[in-house]
Amino acid sequence: xxxxxxxxxxxxxxxxxxxxxxxxxxxxxxxxxxxxxxxxxxxxxxxxxxxxxxxxxxxxxxxxxxxxxxxxxxxxxxxxxxxxxxxxxxxxxxxxxxxxxxxxxxxxxxxxxxxxxxxxxxxxxxxxxxxxxxxxxxxxxxxxxxxxxxxxxxxxxxxxxxxxxxxxxxxxxxxxxxxxxxxxxxxxxxxxxxxxxxxxxxxxxxxxxxxxxxxxxxxxxxxxxxxxxxxxxxxxxxxxxxxxxxxxxxxxxxxxxxxxxxxxxxxxxxxxxxxxxxxxxxxxxxxxxxxxxxxxxxxxxxxxxxxxxxxxxxxxxxxxxxxxxxxxxxxxxxxxxxxxxxxxxxxxxxxxxxxxxxxxxxxxxxxxxxxxxxxxxxxxxxxxxxxxxxxxxxxxxxxxxxxxxxxxxxxxxxxxxxxxxxxxxxxxxxxxxxxxxxxxxxxxxxxxxxxxxxxxxxxxxxxxxxxxxxxxxxxxxxxxxxxxxxxxxxxxxxxxxxxxxxxxxxxxxxxxxxxxxxxxxxxxxxxxxxxxxxxxxx
Numbered sequence: 001x002x003x004x005x006x007x008x009x010x011x012x013x014x015x016x017x018x019x020x021x022x023x024x025x026x027x028x029x030x031x032x033x034x035x036x037x038x039x040x041x042x043x044x045x046x047x048x049x050x051x052x053x054x055x056x057x058x059x060x061x062x063x064x065x066x067x068x069x070x071x072x073x074x075x076x077x078x079x080x081x082x083x084x085x086x087x088x089x090x091x092x093x094x095x096x097x098x099x100x101x102x103x104x105x106x107x108x109x110x111x112x113x114x115x116x117x118x119x120x121x122x123x124x125x126x127x128x129x130x131x132x133x134x135x136x137x138x139x140x141x142x143x144x145x146x147x148x149x150x151x152x153x154x155x156x157x158x159x160x161x162x163x164x165x166x167x168x169x170x171x172x173x174x175x176x177x178x179x180x181x182x183x184x185x186x187x188x189x190x191x192x193x194x195x196x197x198x199x200x201x202x203x204x205x206x207x208x209x210x211x212x213x214x215x216x217x218x219x220x221x222x223x224x225x226x227x228x229x230x231x232x233x234x235x236x237x238x239x240x241x242x243x244x245x246x247x248x249x250x251x252x253x254x255x256x257x258x259x260x261x262x263x264x265x266x267x268x269x270x271x272x273x274x275x276x277x278x279x280x281x282x283x284x285x286x287x288x289x290x291x292x293x294x295x296x297x298x299x300x301x302x303x304x305x306x307x308x309x310x311x312x313x314x315x316x317x318x319x320x321x322x323x324x325x326x327x328x329x330x331x332x333x334x335x336x337x338x339x340x341x342x343x344x345x346x347x348x349x350x351x352x353x354x355x356x357x358x359x360x361x362x363x364x365x366x367x368x369x370x371x372x373x374x375x376x377x378x379x380x381x382x383x384x385x386x387x388x389x390x391x392x393x394x395x396x397x398x399x400x401x402x403x404x405x406x407x408x409x410x411x412x413x414x415x416x417x418x419x420x421x422x423x424x425x426x427x428x429x430x431x432x433x434x435x436x437x438x439x440x441x442x443x444x445x446x447x448x449x450x451x452x453x454x455x456x457x458x459x460x461x462x463x464x465x466x467x468x469x470x471x472x473x474x475x476x477x478x479x480x481x482x483x484x485x486x487x488x489x490x491x492x493x494x495x496x497x498x499x500x501x502x503x504x505x506x507x508x509x510x511x512x513x514x515x516x517x518x519x520x521x522x523x524x525x526x527x528x529x530x531x532x533x534x535x536x537x538x
Contacts, residue, residue, distance in 0.1 A: 001129050002136045002168050002264050005157045007203075009145045009175045009194025015247075016174045017070030019209050019238070020140040021077035022248035023172075026257035027136055028078060029271035035134035036074045037125065038067070038087045040142040041149040045091040048432075056303030060459045060511055061086070064435025070140065072307050076514050077248065085128045090149060093120050113152050121156035122163070136264070145173070146197045158202045170263055171203050174238075176211035177220070186217070188224050195228040204229060207259055209236045209251075234259060243283050245515055248276060279317065279515055286322040290529040293347035295367040297360040299327040308353050308381065311510040314518035315526035323526060330363025344370050349501075349529035354382030354461070354508060358407045365391045372502060377528035379521065380504030382462055385494055386416045388504040389466050389474065397477045406464050415474070417467040419490075433460050437485065439492040439507070445482035446503055447493045450520045456483075458492070458507035465506065466491035501528030 004023070008016040017038065024034045044050060047058045048066030059072040065084030075082055097120050101111050109116075129137040141157065143150045161169040175191040195205060208228060210216060216224075216237045225232045236256045241247055251257070252271065261268045292312055298304035309325060316323035326347055333340045344350065350371040352364050364384075368391045371378035380388045386404055393402035393415045401408075404416030425431045436457045441447045448454070466474075466481075468489055475481060483493025483505070496502040505521065513519035 001134070001164070002170070003125070003129070003160055003164060004136060004138045004170045004172060004260065005160070006138065006140045006172045006174065007145055007154070007198065007205075008141075008143070009173060009198070010178075010190045011176065012144050014144075014174050014176055015211060015238070016140050016142075017073050018077075018244055018247055019172070019174050019251070020138050021070075021074045022251050023256060023260065024074070024078045024138050025248045025276070026252050026271055026273075027260065029273050029276075030257065030261065030266075030269045032136055032261075032266065033132075033134045034078070035128055035132035035137045036078060036080075036082070036086065037128050037137060037139040038070050038074070038142065039121075039139060039153055040068050040087065040089040041147065041153060042089055042142075043091045043094075043149075044089055045095060046087075046089060052298040052304035053301050056301060057306045058461070059307065060434060060461050060508065062436040062457075062459060066434065066461070068142065069303055069306055070142075072310070072511070073244070075511075076310060077245070079514050079516060085124075085131060088124050090152075093117060093124070093152075096120055114155060117152050118156040118159060121153060122160060125156075125160070135266075145194055145201075151201075154198075154201050154203065168264075170206045170260065171198075172207045172209060173198060173205040174209045174211070177213075177216065179213065186212070186214075186220055188220060188227070191224055192227045199229075206230075206263060207234050207236060207256070209238050209256070211238050211240070213240050215239065243280070245276070245283060246280055249273065249280060275516060282317050282320060286316070286320060288321040288530065288533075289324055290316070290319075290321050290348045290526060290533060291324045291326050291346060292349045292351055292526075292529060293326045293328045293344060293367070294351045294353065295328045295330050295333070295360075295364050296353050297330060297355055297357075299329060305353050307508070307510040307513070308351070310515075311513035311519055311522045312351070312526065314513045314515050315522035315524075317515060318518040318523040319526045319530050321526065321530055328367065330360030330367070333363035333366045334360070340366055340370060344376075347376070348532050349377040349379065349525060351379045351525075352381065352384035352387060352504075354384065356383070356406075361387065361407055365394075369395060372496065372499070375500055377501035377525060377532055378499075378503070379501075379525045381510065382460075382506060382508055385491075385504035385506050386464060386466070388494060388502075389415050389479070389491075392474065392477070392479050393470065396479070397473050399473070404464055413470070415467055415470045416464050418463055419465050422463045432463050435459060437507070439483045440486055440488075441493065442480075442482045442484075445480060446495045446501070447482040450503075450524050452520075458505070458509060459511045460507045462506060466494075500532065501525060 006020045008014045027034045046066045057069040059067050063083050067087040178187040178190050312323045393399040399413040402413035402415045403411035405414045480495045492506050509519045509521045
């Protein structure tokens with residue numbers, strides 16, 4: 001078993017996850033079996049209770065783990081489904097060690113960071129490598145070298161080279177070239193100091209990946225190599241790209257995977273990357289453009305809806321069009337009321353993503369109503385389905401003040417209510433309906449046309465559901481409950497007849513979309529938006 005540890009320096013969000021995923025893709029393209037792991041040094045047990053404004057999206061795996069958004073990048077780029085073993089945190093590590101101490105597993109010992117915390121970290125790393133039977137495990141350590149919360153993890157990965165043998169362990173450090181205003185002169189000092197911190201802990205990087213906005217000059221690369229105790233071939237240039245999907249190809253050109261297979265003495269087979277290169281060609285040469293209005297409340301954070309954004313792009317790739325995402329603040333719709341037409345008129349499709357809390361709810365309902373009445377392609381995700389049901393109940397079923405009990409516990413028509421399994425739960429973390437569940441799709445529906453099969457499995461993350469007491473009146477007035485749980489109690493998909501494209505899902509299809517395998521819901525949504533442009537122009 002070979003281990004690669006990816007760390008980052010200088011600033012947070014430097015691109016460690018993308019670098020790790022890109023390397024995994026390049027090694028997989030050479031026929032190697034690769035597994036990937038993300039370690040997060042925060043004290044939360046998982047990402048489930050974190051605010052999207054602070055941390056970005058919570059990504060959900062098939063087995064119901066609420067994880068860091070980097071796992072979404074891993075799945076999309078490497079094209080592998082991950083599990084809860086693929087992500088752990090400081091909170092999870094300390095919780096496990098404290099639990100063992102209470103059970104008496106350390107009787108007679110003083111429980112300390114070294115060796116007990118570091119041993120638990122190493123145990124989890126090895127557990128993933130053992131269960132996946134991979135040849136190479138790539139582990140990304142979140143945060144920035146020098147952060148106090150990351151020190152136990154750095155110590156643990158330092159020990160790994162002693163335990164496993166240095167020939168079986170590689171350290172890759174992602175850093176950046178700084179550019180000084182106004183001269184725009186490139187500076188290497190931040191990189192030098194970041195590596196210096198790492199070396200003071202006892203870790204000598206074997207490869208440096210240097211983020212840069214222009215090619216690194218030969219003299220600059222020589223300087224970086226000299227001050228970081230590396231050869232120039234071990235300093236890998238990582239130019240900024242317009243698309244995240246260009247990064248693996250750029251890193252391949254600059255010799256990253258070649259250095260890795262050389263270090264581990266694997267055969268450097270020619271990578272199979274033709275499909276990925278074709279993907280880049282399609283991204284750079286679209287035949288048109290569609291504008292999708294996304295009505296959400298976390299729009300100021302670029303990563304809050306990252307899987308939705310990427311899935312829309314995948315839908316664009318399948319239809320050979322670029323997708324422009326128009327952020328729409330729901331409170332603006334609420335303030336403008338009848339004048340909302342000005343905000344929504346220029347979009348080819350409307351999407352309402354998932355979310356929690358009451359802010360902006362009425363504005364989102366207005367957007368859904370606009371899409372329904374004006375025959376604009378509409379896609380609702382999770383909360384988007386619930387609000388589509390609320391809008392339909394109010395404006396088609398004439399259930400005045402219908403609502404979700406999440407936002408109005410005293411509503412006379414609770415068309416959305418908390419799941420029975422959620423009642424009485426007093427803990428927030430890890431208690432929602434999470435992970436992949438089956439859904440049965442009715443024949444002769446848009447959903448069956450999209451999926452082309454009766455039974456599907458999709459990932460969920462919610463506490464509220466369409467109230468079964470209102471299934472009858474919703475159906476009677478024309479809302480099609482086209483996807484249900486096998487016991488027919490839970491609504492998974494709703495749609496409308498006599499509309500070019502109106503569908504909403506209780507699950508999150510965006511989590512399963514890949515650039516080389518766009519999710520069919522996003523593929524068909526973008527196709528409907530593309531057709532809407534043609535009809536409008538004709």
